[in-house]
Amino acid sequence: MPADELPETFHVTTDEQLRAVSNLTRHRIMAVLRFEPTTITQVAERMGLSKGSSSYHMRLLERAGLVKVVRTRKVRGVIERYYAMAARSIELPDPGEGGPDVLMRHAVAxxxxxxxxxxxxxxxxxxxxxxxxxxxxxxxLQALADEYRELSDPALPDASLVFALFHPAWREQADGSAE
Known part of the structure; x- marks a missing residue:
C-alpha cells in the first residue's frame, strides 16, 4: 500500500497497543517500516536482530494493529511477507499525571x-x-513537522524530529492554583 493511501493517524487506545509501542525494539522496528514495506529478514538485518526476535516483535505489532502485511511473494517455496505501518502517524494517549511519556523516553533512547x-x-x-x-x-510546530514529513524521501538518510510543548507542573504551583 503506498504511503499516500495510509490513514493519517492510528490512535492507540488499548493496553495491548500501548504495550506494543512501549517497547524500544518495537519502536525502532516501526521506524524501519516508516517509509517502505519491509520483510522480517530485512528488519532483522537492519537492526542487528535475530530473525526469531524480529518475527516475535513484528507479530506483536501486527496483533496490536500497528503494522500490517501489505504484500506477499513466494521465494523458494516460502511465503515472504512485507509489512508496513498501519497509518502515517501514531497518536498515544495522554500518559496521565506522573506517567512517563513513552514517545519522549524512546526519543531520548x-x-x-x-x-x-x-x-x-x-x-x-x-x-x-x-x-x-x-x-x-x-x-x-505541528505544521512544520507535517511539511517536512511530506518532503521525506525514503532514499535519503533517516532523521528524527521530536518536540514537546507543555506547561511544567511548577507553573500551577507558582500561580497558586494548585498545591
Whole structure:
C-alpha cells in the first residue's frame, strides 16, 4: 500500500497497543517500516536482530494493529511477507499525571544511541507565553513537522524530529492554583 493511501493517524487506545509501542525494539522496528514495506529478514538485518526476535516483535505489532502485511511473494517455496505501518502517524494517549511519556523516553533512547559524530540539533528553551502564543506555537510546530514529513524521501538518510510543548507542573504551583 503506498504511503499516500495510509490513514493519517492510528490512535492507540488499548493496553495491548500501548504495550506494543512501549517497547524500544518495537519502536525502532516501526521506524524501519516508516517509509517502505519491509520483510522480517530485512528488519532483522537492519537492526542487528535475530530473525526469531524480529518475527516475535513484528507479530506483536501486527496483533496490536500497528503494522500490517501489505504484500506477499513466494521465494523458494516460502511465503515472504512485507509489512508496513498501519497509518502515517501514531497518536498515544495522554500518559496521565506522573506517567512517563513513552514517545519522549524512546526519543531520548534514540538520541543516546545516535552516532556521536553525527550532526544534531538539540535545544531546550523555557518560554513565557500567553495561552494564544502557546496554541500558535504548537500549531506551527505541528505544521512544520507535517511539511517536512511530506518532503521525506525514503532514499535519503533517516532523521528524527521530536518536540514537546507543555506547561511544567511548577507553573500551577507558582500561580497558586494548585498545591
Amino acid at each position: 534514540d538520541l543516546e544511541a545516535a552516532p556521536l559524530d553525527g550532526e544534531r540539533h538539540v535545544r531546550m528553551a523555557h518560554l513565557r507565553l500567553t495561552d494564544e502564543q502557546f496554541a500558535e506555537l504548537g500549531a506551527r
